[in-house]
Amino acid sequence: MFSIGDFAKVGRVSVRMLRHYDAIGLLRPAVVDPTNGYRFYHADQLRRLNRVIALKDLGFTLQQVQAVLDDQLDVEELRGMLRLQRAELAARLAADAARLTGIEARLRMIENEGHMHTEDVVLKKIAPVRVAELSAVAASYEAADIGPVIQPLYPEVIRRVDAAGVAMIGPSVAYYEPAPGEPGEAVVVHAGVAVAVAPQPGHDFAIVDLPAIESAATIIHRGSMDEADRSMQILARWVEENGYRMIGYAREVCLEFVPDQPDQWVHEFQVEVSR
Helix, strand or coil: EEEEEHHHHCCCCHHHHHHHHHCCCCCCEEEEECCCEEEEEEEHHHHHHHHHHHHCCCCCCHHHHHHHHCCCCHHHHHHHHHHHHHHHHHHHHHHHHHHHHHHHHHHHHCCHHHCCHHHHHHEEEECCEEEEEEEECCCCCCHHHHHHHCCCCHHHHHHHHHHHHCCEEEEEEEEEEEEECCCCCCCCEEEEEECCCCCCCCCCCCCEECCCCCEEEEEEEECCCHHHHHHHHHHHHHHHHCEEEEEEEEEEEEECCCCCCCCHHHEEEEEEECC
């Protein structure tokens, strides 16, 4: 089972949103601790969460979402509804292209829910790595908040590292942590590239040593990062099925990057786990 915080990370939604869904009866936690009120969720509840987000992002009100889901429509009926609403939304507002990309990813997860193979997950130790990085703050860990923040960081850190005459010796790495002193569920987004130089004054980027991870659940994600939630939810199922719990946010290591061809990208997601 997952705490509300971990379930929010896996589902790429906010804790505030999950609490609201609980309050209106849209997505109840599997267990509520009677002594402290803490909420816990099963990985299988990602099915309903995926449907809620897809329908909501297509413009349905939460009351309409609940009515649709409580009617227990099958996947084909649900896909038909989503596609019709998606077409209307695309015709109405071209600026919603980024939102539509997120909807597509949720739809594919819904369609493939019975084919998410946790045998693709590997438990291993991650070696420490030194990175040159730039950081920024995103409003939350939701994909819609992360993407616009992290995307400009990579070309900028590569430009600065190259201008400083520092050689990159390994892949790029993204990692996240809670933003201290920031309101709500803001996270610090770090975009780095592996280097082998010591920190020096005068650099317009930070040199940071990422520690080893003694026990990490990892998975290879192939394709656009718009589809990252699919791989993260496979990781979540593996973590629950094997009696582990997640610690912090996942690292994202870019193994292959082809400009303008996101379908050929390859990343490894690494999340620290413990029993």
